[in-house]
Amino acid sequence: MKFSKGTNYALHTMIYLASQNEKDTISLQELAEQRNVPPSYLSKMLTKLAKKGLVASYSGAYGGFRLGKSAKEISFLDITKAIEGDLPLFQGCDKDNGVECLVENIMKNAENEMDTYLANTSLQDVLNKVEKHDLVDSI
Amino acid sequence: MKFSKGTNYALHTMIYLASQNEKDTISLQELAEQRNVPPSYLSKMLTKLAKKGLVASYSGAYGGFRLGKSAKEISFLDITKAIEGDLPLFQGCDKDNGVECLVENIMKNAENEMDTYLANTSLQDVLNKVEKHDLVDSI
DNA sequence: GGCGGGCTACTCGGATAGTGTGTGTCCGAGTTATGGCGG
DNA sequence: CCGCCATAACTCGGACACACACTATCCGAGTAGCCCGCC
Numbered sequence: 001m002k003f004s005k006g007t008n009y010a011l012h013t014m015i016y017l018a019s020q021n022e023k024d025t026i027s028l029q030e031l032a033e034q035r036n037v038p039p040s041y042l043s044k045m046l047t048k049l050a051k052k053g054l055v056a057s058y059s060g061a062y063g064g065f066r067l068g069k070s071a072k073e074i075s076f077l078d079i080t081k082a083i084e085g086d087l088p089l090f091q092g093c094d095k096d097n098g099v100e101c102l103v104e105n106i107m108k109n110a111e112n113e114m115d116t117y118l119a120n121t122s123l124q125d126v127l128n129k130v131e132k133h134d135l136v137d138s139i
Numbered sequence: 140m141k142f143s144k145g146t147n148y149a150l151h152t153m154i155y156l157a158s159q160n161e162k163d164t165i166s167l168q169e170l171a172e173q174r175n176v177p178p179s180y181l182s183k184m185l186t187k188l189a190k191k192g193l194v195a196s197y198s199g200a201y202g203g204f205r206l207g208k209s210a211k212e213i214s215f216l217d218i219t220k221a222i223e224g225d226l227p228l229f230q231g232c233d234k235d236n237g238v239e240c241l242v243e244n245i246m247k248n249a250e251n252e253m254d255t256y257l258a259n260t261s262l263q264d265v266l267n268k269v270e271k272h273d274l275v276d277s278i
Numbered sequence: 279g280g281c282g283g284g285c286t287a288c289t290c291g292g293a294t295a296g297t298g299t300g301t302g303t304c305c306g307a308g309t310t311a312t313g314g315c316g317g
Numbered sequence: 318c319c320g321c322c323a324t325a326a327c328t329c330g331g332a333c334a335c336a337c338a339c340t341a342t343c344c345g346a347g348t349a350g351c352c353c354g355c356c
Contacts, residue, residue: 001141001146002228002229003228003229003230003246004299004301006300008229008242011246012231015242027327028328029327038303040302041302044301044330047329050329058327059329060308060309060328061311061312061324061327063310063311063328090141090146090147092147103147103150103154103265106257107142107215109256110253113253117249118249121249126245130241144339166287179343180339182290183291186291196289196290197289197348198287198289198290198347199347199348199350200287200349200350200351201287201288201350202348202349202350203288
């Protein structure tokens with residue numbers, strides 16, 4: 001099990017969007033070149049992000065993408081779930097009865113530990129660190 | 140990203156082994172029937188577990204598997220890493236220079252949160268809960 | 279009675295294959311700002 | 318000077334293709350306990 005490349009692309013793209021002027025729309029092409037990533041694939045990831053309201057997309061000339069909320073309101077968890085889906089990482093017991101499955105519970109707890117950490121980390125947090133070091137390309 | 144079925148099989152099998160008499164070796168076939176799982180595939184998972192010393196395997200007649208350590212010494216993390224591998228879940232930055240990658244660091248921290256939880260949960264912990272409820276099949 | 283060989287019940291490891299998902303490409307359709315052309 | 322239309326620059330969404338890991342199966346090889354027969 002691994003995080004998909006799509007999640008990687010999405011995270012970096014979101015941070016890049018957060019670092020730009022809020023009112024500018026950035027074209028898909030620019031976003032793709034920024035990280036040297038296939039544009040048509042990145043497009044799919046942005047579509048997923050748009051469905052969750054994390055980015056807003058604008059068609060037509062001078063169209064493109066910008067953040068759908070403020071950087072402070074977007075957590076890493078929002079992004080990873082948007083790309084990976086929000087199903088639990090572990091499905092252990094296929095029983096239909098109401099008996100609780102201990103293994104599954106433990107694994108869910110473990111996943112929650114990771115999720116809460118990601119939920120408590122916002123794009124703004126990353127932005128603050130970057131601005132301190134003044135290194136935009138060390139994202 | 141998801142935990143593989145192999146991890147599911149491995150976890151349940153390990154708990155089952157832990158619930159048996161320490162000195163009995165359980166045959167692959169019995170382990171497979173216990174969870175209704177393809178034996179030849181389960182065999183591969185047990186091989187992985189054996190390489191990490193989590194189970195001990197015995198060939199020949201009356202052969203089979205038993206735990207490689209005491210149930211208290213085997214954590215869930217040991218098992219999941221044995222099956223899934225111990226590579227980091229997220230590989231974000233393919234740069235060769237020494238500049239640290241913020242995104243990757245955050246994702247690593249998140250993963251650590253989950254890992255420490257799993258590392259702090261041993262087979263013995265599960266066993267204790269099960270014995271309380273006296274429900275061996277609610278694993 | 280003791281010893282050895284064959285038998286049986288296992289695991290081990292490699293070879294093979296199906297299947298699903300992640301990854302990536304391509305293209306047509308729809309959308310919007312801009313600029314030019316005609317009235 | 319004003320409004321309309323063509324065009325260019327975009328996104329959107331579906332269809333398609335490929336690679337790779339997970340899942341699963343099968344079989345030969347090796348191993349260890351057991352039993353039976355022979356000396």
